[in-house]
Amino acid sequence: MREERYRELFRYAPEGVISLDAGGRVLGTSGSLRGLLPEEPCGERLLRLVPPGEQEMVSRAVQGALRGELREMEIPCSGGRRLHLTLVPARTGEGVVGVSVVVRDVTGRRALEEQLLREALMDPLTGLLNRTLFLDRLEHAACRSRHAAIALLYMDLDGFKEINDTFGHEAGDEVLREVARRLRSGLRPGDTAARIGGDEFGILLEDSRASEALRVARRLLEDLREPIAAGERRVCVAASVGIAAGRGEDRGALHLMRRADLAMYRAKQRGKNRCEVFDPAATPQALERAGVREALQQAMDRGEFTVHYQPVVALARGGRPVAVEALARWRHRHLGLMLPDQFILSAEQTGMIVPLGQLVLEEACRTAARWRQSGRRLRLGVNLSPRELWQQDLPERAAAALRRAGLGPQDLQLELAESALLQEPEAAAGLLHRLGRLGIGAAIDDFGGARSPLGLLGRFAADGLKLDRSFVRGLEKSREEAAIARAVIELAHRLGMQVTAKGVETEAQATLLRGMGCDLAQGHLFSPPLPERELGLHAGATPSV
CATH class of the missing domain: 3.30.70.270 (Reverse transcriptase/Diguanylate cyclase domain)
Incomplete structure (x- = not known):
């Protein structure tokens, strides 16, 4: 009864097994090899059961197993099938007396591997x-x-x-x-x-x-x-x-x-x-001159533009991040990561700055919404170009982007460069007025870079002012620059504006700005512009000022 039971286990083993004697003749097989071997293979030499082209390799493997070595190989079989053979020495107290050949049909696995390789390449x-x-x-x-x-x-x-x-x-x-x-x-x-x-x-x-x-x-x-x-x-x-x-x-x-x-x-x-x-x-600059509109449009279609974020910290609160500025980046297929100064001017000249600006706004709003869900509420700062000043529907598009992301108007501040205000003062004033009616914040960006008179501030209904980095660089070197910066900060406060200093790179600059009453700051001292996935970790390590 026990012998019959083991015979059944052998017959229906999940992997086929061929038992060979020391001369390489078949002693027995498992039932799962049906269709791969003749009906009565017992007594046959194994070499007669494999394709002629594989006999030499199989013979060497059998001899190696009889010497006590474990051998493996893969051979083709009839019907396009492939078999994986593991040759295991069969030992008794007298040594190696034969070979057990474990057979696996790997036809399906090899077909799947080939399919996956084709799909990958x-x-x-x-x-x-x-x-x-x-x-x-x-x-x-x-x-x-x-x-x-x-x-x-x-x-x-x-x-x-x-x-x-x-x-x-x-x-x-x-x-x-x-x-x-x-x-x-x-x-x-x-x-x-x-x-x-x-x-x-x-x-x-x-x-x-x-x-x-x-x-x-x-x-x-x-x-x-x-x-x-x-x-x-x-x-x-x-x-x-x-x-x-x-x-x-x-x-x-x-x-x-x-x-x-x-x-x-x-x-x-x-x-x-x-x-x-x-x-x-x-040269790489030729990309901006030759067919740049087509290049920019295709880059947008392929999703090559991304947004990096630079934290804006509160100087009076130990450098705690309270806002971010959203900055466009182009991950060009061949030129790598391109900064705004490599493509914004061309986008402006071709009119592509409008859809690009909308792309940045939409993505920044979605990012801010994800931050809010994780418990962080940071106000967004998004730059506007001079060409966008003439987009009559810009305030409504900005409000719609906020609604789609589940944000309110207080979560966004649009930033207009000082140079744009000088070029298009009437358009800028009208835009600021319409933004104010919708409750969307507005800031004058890079103030001081064009050395405009301070009286310019009173002409525009902005609620924020961002000092140009040239002001910040001169704080430690020139008393005159420091006095001008202090005067600008004081005037902006009297006009109800919150002041942000850009390009802060040293602790000394941060300390001077804090003493002048500057509200916010951004720069490499706190964090460079970073992708969304990296910003949280870096912002948490912002140094105290």
């Missing part, structure tokens, strides 16, 4: 390489290009957002799939195509100079001229292509991507649906 929509694998291929090609030229084509579809907005995302997906198909059919066998963004494609041409890459790019644009069927509609598609080519160890993957990206933006600026080869005179 391939774009599921188009079947092209994704950005990760493409950058790896590009990096390897760049390393090999010391003695052979390579070229990179960076293609961006023109007006793809309008296709999505007009016909829907399903139609947009159909367009992307067809574009990918045409790219594949238009390239040489050794070329590599990838989808590296929403409507952006990269093409690597090895052993190709700029002139040949230009011919390929023009041919690809010609292939896109034929309308694409998207559902019941036919959609016309065009693209702008930037080309970067060269050789040498300085042609790293990101280096080439950056150059091709700049060339693509220049193609956008020069009318779209065209190719441009990178001009070596281009």
Whole structure:
């Protein structure tokens, strides 16, 4: 009875087992190997049961197990299956007398692993390489290009957002799939195509100079001229292509991507649906000059803009944070984190400052709402540009953003630079009046930078004043600067304004400002501008002043 019981356990074990004698012949098997072995394998040599191409490897493994070694391997089987074998020495008091081969069918697991690998390295929509694998291929090609030229084509579809907005995302997906198909059919066998963004494609041409890459790019644009069927509609598609080519160890993957990206933006600026080869005179600053409106719009669509926050502390309360100033940052795909002085002027000149300002306002309000839920109430300071002064609906949009976030008008202070007040005094005065009627705070920012007369303060109905950092820098060096700062603070207080000093970097500056009656301060002494996730930790460590 006991023997029969163990025989049943052996037969229905969750993993198949083949028992071999010292000569490599099968003594017995478990029932779970049905379909993988002949019906009566007993007495057969194991090598006759495996594919011919695997027999030598299996033979070495059996011999190793008979010497007392644990061996593992994986072999193919009939029907496209894969088996993992673990060969375990079978010992008695006399030593190793045979081998137990534990068999696992890993066909499903290997298929899943291959699927996960494809998903990690391939774009599921188009079947092209994704950005990760493409950058790896590009990096390897760049390393090999010391003695052979390579070229990179960076293609961006023109007006793809309008296709999505007009016909829907399903139609947009159909367009992307067809574009990918045409790219594949238009390239040489050794070329590599990838989808590296929403409507952006990269093409690597090895052993190709700029002139040949230009011919390929023009041919690809010609292939896109034929309308694409998207559902019941036919959609016309065009693209702008930037080309970067060269050789040498300085042609790293990101280096080439950056150059091709700049060339693509220049193609956008020069009318779209065209190719441009990178001009070596281009620099990061060219990003602001060449097609910057397109670049800014696409950056907004891709979510590349983010908001950092600089704490504003109360000088009379031991440096406790009471507010934050929201500051825009651009996480550019190739240039990294860009500060406002690298893109705000261009945004102002192109009019993109208005949607960018709205983006910052909305995100800052959502962040402040999250802080409130965690028990922290910090007033928001958001900068306004001169162009925004003329937006008649700005106060209403600000109020709507506050309502959507569950905040009140007292939680926001909009900041207008002194220079903007001087350029557009009537527009500024009207805006401040409308903000006041809604209960939204307003501050004059960077006061003193333009050395305006103090009488300017009385012309505008602001409830806050932010001293320019040039005032703060001069406090320790010049009695005259200190006297002017004190006079500005006193006048602002008489006009009912709360005063904030910007750019405070030393304990000595903080002490002087506190003695002058300055209410608030911000600067690297307390904290640099930080992402939301880092601000809480840093603000908690704000030094006492």
